[in-house]
Amino acid sequence: MAQPENATSAAQSGPYDWIGSSVPKVDALDKALGITQYVGDMQMPGMLHARIRWSGVPHAIIRGIDTSEAVKVPGVRAVLTAGDIPGINRYGLAVQDQRVLADDKVRTAADPVALVAADTEQAAEEAITKIKLDLEPLRPILSIEDALDPTAPSIHESGNLFTRTTVRKGDLDQGVKESDVIVEETYRTHLMDHMAMETESSLAYMDPTGVLTIITSTQYPYRDRRQIAPALNLSMNKVRVVQAPIGGGFGRKDDITSEIHAGLLALKTQRPVRLVYTRRDSLIANTKRHPMLMKFRTGARSDGRLTFVDADIYGDTGAYLSLGAFVIKKAGIHACGPYDVPNIRVDTHTLYTNNLSSGAMRGFGVLQAAVAHESQMDQLAHRLGISPIDIRLINTLKPGLATGTGQVMDEGCGIEATVLRIKEYMESHDLRFTRS
Amino acid sequence: MEHYSLKINGHVYETGAEPFESLLDVLREKLRLTGSKKGCDEGECGSCTVLLDGKPVLSCILMVSDVRDREVLTVEGLPQGGEPHPIQVEMTERGGIQCGYCTPGIIMSAYALLQENPRPSEDEIRFAIAGNICRCTGYSKIVEALQAAAGTPIR
Amino acid sequence: MTKKRGLGVGSMFYGIGYGFNRADIGSAYIEMADDGTTTVYSGACDMGQGIMTVVAQVAAEVVGANIDTIRVVAADTTSTPDAGPTSGSRATFVQGIAVHEAASDLHDQLMQTAAGMFECEKDELEAHNGDVYLKDANSPIASLAEVAARVHLLGGRCASWGWHDNSTADVDPATSQGDAYASYGWASQLAEVEVDTETGHVKVLKIVSATDAGKAINPVAVEGQIQGGAAMGVGYALYEQHILDEGVPRTDSLAFYLVPTSMDVPEIQCEIVEVYDPKGPFGAKGIAEPATVPTTPAILNAIYDAIGIRITDTPATPERVFQAIQEARARGEFKD
The missing domain is CATH 3.30.365.10 (Aldehyde oxidase/xanthine dehydrogenase, molybdopterin binding domain)
Incomplete structure (x- = not known):
């Protein structure tokens, strides 16, 4: 299939043969025909089906796990708990604070506690309901405010404030002094799900040469391998991770999801094991988008020029960090938006709670920061009687100006061009703001 | 376990299944027709849409015992003479497909629409696929592809 | 109302990309078979957004091949090199350069051999859409397939790889000042x-x-x-x-x-x-x-x-x- 004559907006341009051409995606026709094999579409001879038993409560000490009834379900081939893990029962992208299977405590309502592999999905499903958990509830930390309370119990050994980052530029007091208007507001954002259409899924098997092979819905096979091998006590060159066609990721599949569990079951049973999350599994487990509490104070002169940004950003990363510290640090780095701001104080706080964990999700902290900085820009515009478009044009970064971290922009700085494009669109379509 | 003769895509398939098994599971796991996808298994996402006697249904909440003696059409049954159906072609060429997981369900909902209403309006197209969640495309290019397949003007 | x-x-x-001194790499192998078809072993995952297609476009452009002759192998720790995760809006930006490097080197190998075949300098040649041209000429002097077959016949290298490191130093820990990305x-x-x-x-x-x-x-x-x-x-x-x-x-x-x-x-x-x-x-x-x-x-x-x-x-x-x-x-x- 060469360049389609009927592509909707194939801006064939410049001196190129293929760059700038809207060729159909190389994998699209197979998807349209239903030929593409996602992990859940794959079968292997002798393949078992797996299910995960989740903790169900957000914070508790594990006193016991009784699997005696589960193993009696006909067709069940393995019921595994933390003691069955041959390697290190820890993993995580930034710090190793996650358990493959919960051992001493559960820290979220979606901690994996036990695994089942069975001949059929129905048998596996039945078995997980027959696993009895003996849990001693602990006081859960359920909000950013709770996590900031120094008397609250610590979810991990390190305390509930994982880390703090700071952005400092110019002289905040001077910025406040030069301001003709100051807007102060608190913003709260919520827990969002990636909700990829394909749930987390892996198919694991021992290949004929003794390599544990995991075909999986992942965004990064090499980092998966780095985390799988130590947990299963295998050398990394005896673990092969293959990216299957993926039904959407949006950041969720950056993390380990189903890979170690499927691998562990395949290793224990010496049978191929397919672990496909149910939609419920996917909605309750693994990482989400960080809820954030953002306290912002922003100043401007009467001509619309920004004078300072003074902000505290608190991110709820749940019980496991994943990439949380980077997400929240990135929110702080981007807290001033695409604008030239001379005086800055931004602090970010990455907090553990017993809520569902958050990690990478399309936007990676910048989305939350933009909710705050763009609402602030509009509030300033209204207070100053300047249009929302103009206040942005007055302040946008341009080549030669520097970001909040002092990075000087080159010719690739495109923000002004995007605002101007919106302005042109409004003018050519006679669109006007109601309130300015 | 019961025995079923199922009419799918113009062929008769013989299979054993429990009466309460979903049509989707039988298609995917027993007959290996995996084009129909499992996105939720509770009738919310539309990825498993197939046609039953020409009407779009959610195969994940339909029991296999309910489709005896009825005609099932899945995405695998759309190509004619080895050529992809125009909906499949337009979805491919106009960017209607990203991750592709919702695609078979969307295509089946669209096929059912065009059988009933060969020249639907944009609103009718959007309504016809409202039960098919797509997380990647924002639906715009899907709607364009279906307009192209129907030969109606594209916005 | x-x-x-x-x-x-x-x-x-x-x-x-990643910033913060985190590894931010792209890499790919590229290989052209005797018949002029090309395989790119690209470690960047495609979740549907289209990095495999971008990789094919970049490879076709730089090698001078027809895109229909490019096959992209998806990420696999056994067959593709480590290209980092597909996240941080980085795949095209980072992997695009890595594929560009790999494809440029392959293109160079091909043009070197073609220059020997036609007794000219390789800088006098270019390739488009599967054919080799003398620069500014309208008709091709050979197909890439003919040149590739020649490279293989001579025992030449008809493969390459590209690596791109987009990592940046972390910002200052106290002030976050620095080139963050x-x-x-x-x-x-x-x-x-x-x-x-x-x-x-x-x-x-x-x-x-x-x-x-x-x-x-x-x-x-x-x-x-x-x-x-x-x-x-x-x-x-x-x-x-x-x-x-x-x-x-x-x-x-x-x-x-x-x-x-x-x-x-x-x-x-x-x-x-x-x-x-x-x-x-x-x-x-x-x-x-x-x-x-x-x-x-x-x-x-x-x-x-x-x-x-x-x-x-x-x-x-x-x-x-x-x-x-x-x-x-x-x-x-x-x-x-």
């Missing part, structure tokens, strides 16, 4: 909403997304990212929310966790802006995340423009908007 309309703008910048993406969006002041329901009527792609390597794919990003932003702004009851998720079904449907997502007008980035492949930038970030603030600002009330907590559900309107009414600050 119970329905009020408003317009809102949101702008953003987004550091592309190799490059940035830029975007602004306009949202038009209609707020029903009787119910608090917000309907998004239109979104205009001006997203800077640097250079749109595949414009339809860029538009797909823009439209999908905006749809996800509509969900975040208005509908989607996990509800935890004492830490226990209650939104454990799509019956409760509400994702926008084709009836909820409005027309999304794509305005592809192209401000060339000297560090990107052919000037391209990452767009996946820039495409989704401005939507929510644009909608919140549009709600303010419509009803004069600022929603500071997300999502702007009917309950939350209605309550805010009621509170404003009670204060005498809301005009119906």
